[in-house]
Every structure is written in structure tokens, then in C-alpha cells.
Amino acid sequence: MNVFFNFVLKKALLGLVLLSLVAVFFIAQIPDFQLDASSDSLVLEGDEDLRYYQSIKKNYGSDDYLVISYQVEGNLLAPEQLNHLRKFRQDLTKIDQVKSVTTILDVPLFRSPPLFLADLAGENISIDNGNANLTLANDEFKNSPLYANNLVSKDGKTTAVLVALKDNQKFKELRESRDKMRIQRANNTLSDDQQLKLKIIEKQVLKNATAQSELQAQTIGQIRTTIGQYSDKAHLFLGGLPMITTDIVAYISNDLIIFSLAVIGLMSLILLIIFKSIRWVIMPIGISIVSALIMTGVLAYLGWKVTVISSNFFSLLLVMTLSVVIHLVVRYREIAQLNPEFDSNQLIKDTLSQMFKPCLFTTLTTFVAFGSLLISGIRPVIDFGWMMSIGVTIALILSFLAFPMIMSLLPKAKIAKHKTELSVTTSLAKFVEKFGNHLLVVLIIFVIGAGFGVSKLSVENRFIDYFKKDTEINQGLTLIDKKLGGTIPLEIIFDDLAEDYWFDEDLRDEIHDIHQYLDSLKETGKVLSIDILMQLLTQANGGEALNGFFLNIVRSQLPESAKTQVLYPYLSEDSGQLRMVIRIRETNKELKRGELIDKIQRHISTNLGFKPDSFHLSGMLVLYNNMLQSLFESQIKTIAVVFVMIFIMFLFIFKSISLSILALIPNTLPSLFILGIMGLLNIPLDLMTITISAIAIGIGVDNAIHYIHRFKDEFKKDKDYMATMYRSHASIGLAMFYTSITVTMGFLILALSNFIPSIYFGVFTAIAMLSALLANLTLLPKLILMVKPKINP
Numbered sequence: 001m002n003v004f005f006n007f008v009l010k011k012a013l014l015g016l017v018l019l020s021l022v023a024v025f026f027i028a029q030i031p032d033f034q035l036d037a038s039s040d041s042l043v044l045e046g047d048e049d050l051r052y053y054q055s056i057k058k059n060y061g062s063d064d065y066l067v068i069s070y071q072v073e074g075n076l077l078a079p080e081q082l083n084h085l086r087k088f089r090q091d092l093t094k095i096d097q098v099k100s101v102t103t104i105l106d107v108p109l110f111r112s113p114p115l116f117l118a119d120l121a122g123e124n125i126s127i128d129n130g131n132a133n134l135t136l137a138n139d140e141f142k143n144s145p146l147y148a149n150n151l152v153s154k155d156g157k158t159t160a161v162l163v164a165l166k167d168n169q170k171f172k173e174l175r176e177s178r179d180k181m182r183i184q185r186a187n188n189t190l191s192d193d194q195q196l197k198l199k200i201i202e203k204q205v206l207k208n209a210t211a212q213s214e215l216q217a218q219t220i221g222q223i224r225t226t227i228g229q230y231s232d233k234a235h236l237f238l239g240g241l242p243m244i245t246t247d248i249v250a251y252i253s254n255d256l257i258i259f260s261l262a263v264i265g266l267m268s269l270i271l272l273i274i275f276k277s278i279r280w281v282i283m284p285i286g287i288s289i290v291s292a293l294i295m296t297g298v299l300a301y302l303g304w305k306v307t308v309i310s311s312n313f314f315s316l317l318l319v320m321t322l323s324v325v326i327h328l329v330v331r332y333r334e335i336a337q338l339n340p341e342f343d344s345n346q347l348i349k350d351t352l353s354q355m356f357k358p359c360l361f362t363t364l365t366t367f368v369a370f371g372s373l374l375i376s377g378i379r380p381v382i383d384f385g386w387m388m389s390i391g392v393t394i395a396l397i398l399s400f401l402a403f404p405m406i407m408s409l410l411p412k413a414k415i416a417k418h419k420t421e422l423s424v425t426t427s428l429a430k431f432v433e434k435f436g437n438h439l440l441v442v443l444i445i446f447v448i449g450a451g452f453g454v455s456k457l458s459v460e461n462r463f464i465d466y467f468k469k470d471t472e473i474n475q476g477l478t479l480i481d482k483k484l485g486g487t488i489p490l491e492i493i494f495d496d497l498a499e500d501y502w503f504d505e506d507l508r509d510e511i512h513d514i515h516q517y518l519d520s521l522k523e524t525g526k527v528l529s530i531d532i533l534m535q536l537l538t539q540a541n542g543g544e545a546l547n548g549f550f551l552n553i554v555r556s557q558l559p560e561s562a563k564t565q566v567l568y569p570y571l572s573e574d575s576g577q578l579r580m581v582i583r584i585r586e587t588n589k590e591l592k593r594g595e596l597i598d599k600i601q602r603h604i605s606t607n608l609g610f611k612p613d614s615f616h617l618s619g620m621l622v623l624y625n626n627m628l629q630s631l632f633e634s635q636i637k638t639i640a641v642v643f644v645m646i647f648i649m650f651l652f653i654f655k656s657i658s659l660s661i662l663a664l665i666p667n668t669l670p671s672l673f674i675l676g677i678m679g680l681l682n683i684p685l686d687l688m689t690i691t692i693s694a695i696a697i698g699i700g701v702d703n704a705i706h707y708i709h710r711f712k713d714e715f716k717k718d719k720d721y722m723a724t725m726y727r728s729h730a731s732i733g734l735a736m737f738y739t740s741i742t743v744t745m746g747f748l749i750l751a752l753s754n755f756i757p758s759i760y761f762g763v764f765t766a767i768a769m770l771s772a773l774l775a776n777l778t779l780l781p782k783l784i785l786m787v788k789p790k791i792n793p
Contacts (some may be wrong), residue, residue: 005352006406009345019401023290026297033296034210035249035256036305046744049626056181056493059575066220066240069229069479073554075536076104076141076156077134080125081233088230092163095226097219099541102162104141108561110536111144112136123451124561131713145535146566149168150526153483160484165219167244167682173206173650177206193403201676206303217246218769237476239487241620244463247473252311252587260314261754266290267649270742275329279413283406284392291321291398291460295391309688312750312761313391319397319743320388324359326742327706328403330735331355336415344412346705349403356400358709361653363396365646369698372642373691378630383693384686425733429726443779449674452651457675458592459628460656461684463488466756478587486525486583491619492600493577494610501530501578502551508534510608511578517603518582523596529580530570561776585620593625631690639671642697654708663708665783666775669698670768677767687765688757696768703736711784725781733777740773 008015070088072081085103092101098459109125112132125131141159153161183196184190220243227236264285271281292314299306306313332351336342344348348375370392373385407413432439465479467474483488492514501508508531515531518524537554538545544555558567570579584591597617603677605612643664650660672692676691710732747769750762 008401008404009408012408012623015125015401015404015408019405021295021341022079026294029297029300032300034300034305035252036209036307049618051179052616053124053623056491056618059572059577059581065164066163066223066238067480067484068163069158069237069239069484070161070477071158071235076152076159077138077610084230086225090163091229092223095219095222097165097166097215097571102124104159106665108559108565109137109140109145110540111140112477114698118483120293124559127502145532146416149325149485150528158483160480163223165216168212173444174205174208177201183372197250203303206305216242217249220246226612236470236495237479239476239480244473248308252306252308255750255753255755255758256311256314260318260751262749263315267742267746268659270745274285274738279410280329283403284322284329286397287325287402288318288321290402291395292317294398295387295394298390300385303382304387306381307383308757309380309691310387311361311370312490312688313387315747316388317391317395320392320745321399323702323739324395324399324779325361325403326739327735328355328399331737333415336413345408348407352400352404357394358706359400361705363392365649365701365705366698368645368649369694370640372638372645373694375638375641378627381690422784423706425737425777426726426730426741429781432725432781432785433722435569436785440780449670450672453676453679454672454683456679457683458633460517461628461686462586462591466751468754471754479551481525481585481587486585488584488586488621489619490582490584490617490621492580492615492617493642493753494584496576496616497578498573501571502555505547512606513608515580518580518600523584523588523591524585525585527580527582528570530578533566536566540691558573561640593621594629597622597625618768631685639693642694643668646697646701656789658787658789662780662787662789663704666779667704668781669775670700670744670751670771673771674764674768680776683760686757689760692761692764692768695765699769700772700775703772704780706732706736707776707780712791719786720789725785729777736773736777740769744769762792
């Protein structure tokens, strides 16, 4: 390596220019950088339920619509309030991308005045048509099986304004082609040409999805502006899946920019306090920023989208690069302190040659830790694994090129006399010597407690809890959830029953029983099905249920507006399916998606006798639950694989089974500790916290490699384990402490985010870093002192 280092130093200026050109090329790609918080990023790509859901959407349309809750203090149907709502609707429809707006003004009414069977084919009754009795309409909205707790709240003070957005038909067809070909790929039925075509289509979908997201964000911005203009006579909140995805992208973008800058600022301040020199602040921070920017450009160049899971990659790369550079700086200063007569190039070469192996090994093990995410089976998690694996490689290469080039072009650094010992690390060494046995007892207690916490770990989180209570998105979702029948849709599809339904009275009774059962569950809000039509027809028939003959006559006489509301969404003549839509209350703190899905399936199949393969549960609730359950399984699988792979890496690095085992033991603690805390505090695993274990392991392993590598070097001097421990704490322990404290404070900045997963990510990553530092400066040396492994030169 010395030959390479000599070459780098000799051609420093040329090398720095070439490095700058590479950096500029990738940084220039950043305008194409993309964020993705769509429903595609919240589901499993190969999920069978996803394929079924996509086929259902073709028959019944998408559930991607916006909901505006419109809440008043007085009478919702007062003339001035209706005029206000009418103007509001009119301005919404003027927005270019709004396809339609549905309100209490235009929906068909059946009891205002009451319609009898003979009247059903007559004139539509609605508030807009001017033929509705407003007193009766008020009662119908609050008590109707169709509108109550759905379009209007039970207290009659809140109504929903449903805003459907225009579809991009070409984009829709492109996605359908992609999804169909992905199924063929999963079944190994694609030819080589078709595989190539699928890759082209996937790139087109990604590109078009970005344009669609930007258009959607612009439309939602226009809707919010309109809402602001009409907030004088009503409390208005925006909800719906398109708004949620748009706001998540906004939160991620905000965190990515503001908190990255805050992390940079705080870490700069800490480095200035530690090193008291501008050089040791600007250079490490500069290299770290360039590394993170290059990786951002790489993502843009490759067309990879950053999701909720990978949204903190920028901060992580800042940390990973800074960690390498701080180790180089601390070692450079150590050598300069011990050898003041060395010239600048000699100091740089000695620093690089002594730090290359440990830094290379730490990068490889971190690569392995993040690479373990590739087996998760969840596309966004896999992509995050690739991002960070590539990122840490870039961090190592850039650090070992930029550091010597910059240092050789600058005047030799003046290293003032400074302590090579730090009271904190020296105190930890003394603690290990005096209280090492007590430490083992305490750690055993901690491990037992953490193990109990891990046993309580779950993935049952509420989507509404991702946002602070004072945010518009939380307030809007809460209002819609409590007043307007729930937020997250669950669908039940019954196959080959549509035609039988009109003639089979027993089948109608069974569907009614299912409807009533679903309505009785504490987790559910509004339940909508073909049974709603039956209830309305029964009311119109004086309280008597219609038989099959009259049903067929009446359904043909229903006006188109009524069919759109109560027939077409719940019965499909073409597919032969019956459909139920259940909205789940996210505000229910006892909601457990998996248990709810199993309970409903058991009731329909066991209690009512439907064959398990004759009906399907679908919708975003099922898809999101599948993803969460997969997260839990992948967490166990990932941790097991990563420890096996890292143990193999340790054997290669240390060439000692005993040292490899000793190095592995302390690095199980940060991951176990984090998961244990989450279990004890009832904090579920989610899209972001799922990656913390891999990060904790990667960080802990880095510290272990640096410590053992230095321990082996120091041990050569006197073969004294205790003295070696003190020297290691005073040297590499210093770099480990500086690095851990700097990046810990940086990650704690994320606690100020409005996005709860980002807060958890920041806090738990900070805890992981501190626990990894303590484990490798206490438990690791204690184990080495106890076992006294043979240390090869």
C-alpha cells in the first residue's frame, strides 16, 4: 500500500482535480433525485395479496381519493352554510386535476321525503335539485344506513367532501403492464426479451411516477389554498391516501435538508470543541458532505427512489464518513505528537498505513451488516441495504483519497501539546480493572431484562401515530376516523355470488349477518355493502324485505345516481363478485391488524360456513399488515445472518477463534438493548426502526475492530494485557469516544422532527452508538482480560 500512498501524495493536486470532477458529475445528477412515499413503497412487491388487490382495483376503481372534513358549529343544513359549501365545491372543481367532488349537496336522498318503491324510478331527490326536505334530510344524514357515520357524523356537525383526482390513463396502463409482467417474472415465464422490456417499463414507471407525484403535490397545494379561503365558516381538514403520501414526502424532504444541515452544524461545533482547530473541522465535515452528496447523485443517476425506510441515508453517510476521517485525524495527531520531527508526507503515510487495515475491515463488516438487509424480501429495505453498502464503500475510498491529498497540499499541521489520554476513557479502563466482575453481573441482569423486552416486541403500530398530535395530518385523520367512520379500508370480496344474491334469500340473510357482525366490531367504523341497498329498499317497502322477483324489478328501476352510490361499488355483474368495504378506526389503541383479519376470516368461514377459498380479504389494511409481519420475520432472519457473517469476517480479520468470539459478544448488546427498550416501552417495529439493529451492529463492530486492532499493536510492546488495555483506551479509545459523541449528538437532532419514525430512528440510533461505545470500552476489554486469548502479531 505504501507505493499507492506515495503515488497519491506525489500526484495530490491532479488527484484532487480528478476527484472533484467525479464529485461534480454525481452532484450534478442531484436534481433528478427522487423521494417515494406512495402505497407501492408500503407493500411487499411479490405479495399474492397485492396481485389480488390490483385486480380488484380494476373492477371497482382506486381508493386513492381525498377527504375534506367540513365541521360547523351550528346547523350544517342552514341556507348560508349550504351556500358556503356550494361555493367551496365550485372552487374545488375549478382545480385542473380534480375530476369530481361529492358532497351532501349532490348525493341522492331516499327519505327526504320518504320514497316508496313506486317512486324510485322518479325524479332524483337531492339538496342541489331543490326538491329535498331539509328537516328530513338532516335526520336522514344522521341515521341513514348509507350516509350516517360516513358522509355525515352522528351529531350532524361534520360532513365529508370527497375529492376524486383525474387518472393518467397512460401511466395507469403502464403500471398494469409492469404488474402483469412482474407476476410472469415471479413464475419464471418471461423470455430474455421480455425481461429486458420489463426493465424498460419499470424505468418508465419510475420516471412517470415522479411526474405524477409532483403534479399531485401541486394539486394538493391548490386544494389547501382553497381550504384556507373557506375556513371562515367551517373547520376544514384534509385527509386521504394521496395527501398522506404527499405530506410524508414533504416531511422526508424537510428532514433530509434541515436536519442534515443541523447535524452538520452540531458536529462541526463538537469537532471545534474537541480539536480547537478550523482545519480539523472543515476537512472532516467537507469530506463527509461530499461523500453524502456523491451517494445522492449516484441514487439519482441509477434512478433509485428514497423511501420512508431509507430517508435518513444522508445523515447516516455523513456519520459513516466522519467516523473514518476522525480516526485518521486522531491517529495523525497522535503520530505528530510522538514524532514532531516527521515531515508532513511522512505523517500522512504513517497515518494511512496504520489505519488502512482497521478502516478497511470496519467498512467490510459494515457492508456485511447492511448487506444482510438484502435477504429481507421487502423491496424498500433491500434498496436501503444496497444504498448503505455502496455508501460506506464510497466513504472509505473518498476518505483515504481526499485526506492525504488535502493534507499534502496544506502546510504541515501545527499540533500543540495535548493530552493523549482522556479522563473518560481512562476512567472506563480503571472501572474495568476494579469492577469488571460487577460489570458482568449487571450486564447479565440487563440482558435478561432486554430479552423480556424483546419477547414483547410487536409490529402492531398505528399509522396515525407517525405524526405528532399538533400536525394537520394527525388532526385531520383523527377527525375523519372518529366522526366519519374510520380511515384505512379493508375489503371482503365474495366470488361467484352476484347473480345468486338476487334470488337466494338465505344468501341475502348471510350477507346481512356478516354486515352486522362487522359493524359490531370495536375496531371497525363504517361498513358498506350491498346490504345497504337492501336496508334502503326495505325502508321504501314499509319495513318489509323484498323477495327475489320484486328485487329484480326494483333494481332495474333504480336511477343511475342511486346505483352509483349503493349498487355498483358492492356488486359486479361482470366479475360475479360481492364486495364489502370496512373502514378501520386507526384511533383505536387496541387495534391489532393481524388478529382482526384472522378473526373476520374465522367468523365468515367457521360460523357462517363460507368456504375459505370462496372469499378474500383485501385492501391497504391487509397489504400493510403483510408488510409489517414480513418486517418482523426479516428482523429475526437479518440479525441471525448478520452475526454469522460478521463472525466469519472476524475469523478472517483476527485469525483467532477466541478473539472473534470475544469481539462478537459485546456487539450483540446494542441491538438487543435497543429491541428490548422498544419492547418494554411498547414501541412497535416500523418502517424505519427495523433498520436500527443492522446499524447498531455495524457501529458496534466498527468499534470492536478498531479496538482489537490497536490492542494487538500495543500488546507487542510488553505482552502485558492490563497495560495494553490502558494504552488502547488512551489511544484508539480516544478516537472511538470522539466519533461516538459527535455522531450521537448529531442523530439526537432528529428528535425535533414532526415525523415520529424519524424521531425514534434518531433517538435509538444515538442510544445504539453510546451502548456500542460503552460495550467495546468495558465488556470487550474485560473479556480479553479474563480469557487472555493468544494474540498473534
